[in-house]
Amino acid sequence: MVVVATNITYFLANAFLDPRTLFVGRRPPLTEQQVDTLLQANNLNSHESIFLRWWTWAKDIVLHWDWGNSPTGDPVNGEIAFRIGVSAELLLGAFVLYTIIGISLGIYSASRQYKVSDRIVQATSIITLNIPVVVMSLAIVLAAIGFNQKVGIRMFYVTGSSSADAHGFGKIVDLLQHLTLPTISLVIISYAGTQMLQRSLLLDTISADYVRMARAKGLTKAQAIRKHALRTSLIPVATQVAFSIPGLFTGAVLTETIFNWQGMGQYFIDTLNKMNINGVVAVAAFGALMTAIGAVLADIAVVVLDPRVRVH
């Protein structure tokens, strides 16, 4: 499936992006011939048959793991390798945080159904779930700028993933200063989905007979929920969380743009704007790979959590 999706994207990107336009308006004007040779070097010449180009492209990937060059000749591989790291720094932390926060808030609000605390958590979740990413992130930027001015020093960095002059132990502090804001913004917009799912699933299992049985045996409510109800309700939550991984990367497009992180999301926009066909395809392949990984992780999570499923 990953391979199919990647190949479709290759043809789509070739149909819709025209690197030739990059050379329009060059001073001195380039002749058709010169443009052809420039593009030919990067396997992007649209005068050559699309199937020939595809063959070269596919052969390079399979044989040399070479994802091609941008129209200006920079290899896509290097860019991607660097940017996956940058994105991962941001996304892994946010992913772990919002999953934990979402699940624990879900348990908390389910065990206090229709009490004031549950209502407050639910109302907050509905609002944060539906606040547009851009609005949330920019509001955080504004708040952070205000905070920095109040304190008088730059506690939080609003843009970028690291400063150039940091080294040694300062590097970690610097990274944290950059990480805080985008992580907060990602966590706030993402936790609510998990929280709501966890709450409704746990509510279903809390009223199940075996949980009532556990209470009847003398377990406290907290014990009954932790030992009996939670495990059942975690299975679908884990599936959903695993499948949210690819969405995390597309969702981060906006966050990365606003906080100016040089990650995959930003690269995606960059490649589209600069007619970087090979780059676009590589990003799409990465997205498809993430979907596949998400599906595998979901299966693993089910096997781990569900005692009825056993791998032989």
Added chain:
Amino acid sequence: MSVNDVRDQLAASALERGDSTGAAAMSRRKRLSRRELYTRRFLRNRPAVAGLIIFVMIVLFSIFGGLPAKHSYLETDFLNLSAAPSADHWFGTNNAGNDLYAETVHGLQRSLIIALIVSTGTTVISAVVGAAAAYFGGSFERVVLGVIHFLMVVPTFLILALFSNRSGGSWIVIAVIMLLVNWFWPARVVWTLSLSIRERDYVSASRYMGVSGLRIVVRHIIPNIGSLLIIQFTLGVVGAVLSETGLSFIGFGVKPPDVSLGALIGSGADTVSSAPWLFYFPAAALTLLTVSMALVSDGLRDAFDPTSAAGGRA
């Protein structure tokens, strides 16, 4: 499960207990029509009503808000560049001198229209395709499911960006493309639900009466998943507004001179510390729109769901 089922169950259980007063009370009380019941349950839900009021106000604002405006959204005022909100420019102006009030009203209109088109279209297409696939079965079903599964793998956000980048920012093209990449998720849900409805007696009855297949789908299957479709419609509006905003924000959506809320926030983002009003007003409009719609859809879900106790007893 429909409300009629619940009512039957209540009556049945009252009879089983030999409790004649329960059944008598059921028949003595005026029977509520389904719509009355839903309305009552919905109105009891205060956040949902608040959401509905806010949403209606936003719609009215987007339609009539342009009337008292002193400037057109296309007009540029060279005497007031990046001016803070004032008596002349209620929401201030941007660095080209466009009046932000007029732009916000227009952008809201654009975002709403796109969202409504996308959501209506998605609901209709997914209902017809999903229900038809479930009813007709056979090779038609296999083809439809094949297409749906195929579209699930293809990176739709990328396609969206590719197409809309090419379209030059025309909002109609953007709406149509969003429609094309959005319909298949709900279609799959509709398909799953229709599978069970296909087996109901009234469907077989009308089939043996000689009613044509398409007619059964439209008249008998789709109305019975109506509540789901309505919820899906409201959620679709939120989703469409959010993705349109995202696209316009990164510059692949509606392009100047046309404006949408996403494009407005996008241009306001660059000057968020020097001219924050360019961000505040469109962002407030956008947030109110999505949150109010989400509250409405949440209230609808509680109203339609006979097992939900959130709306109290009805």
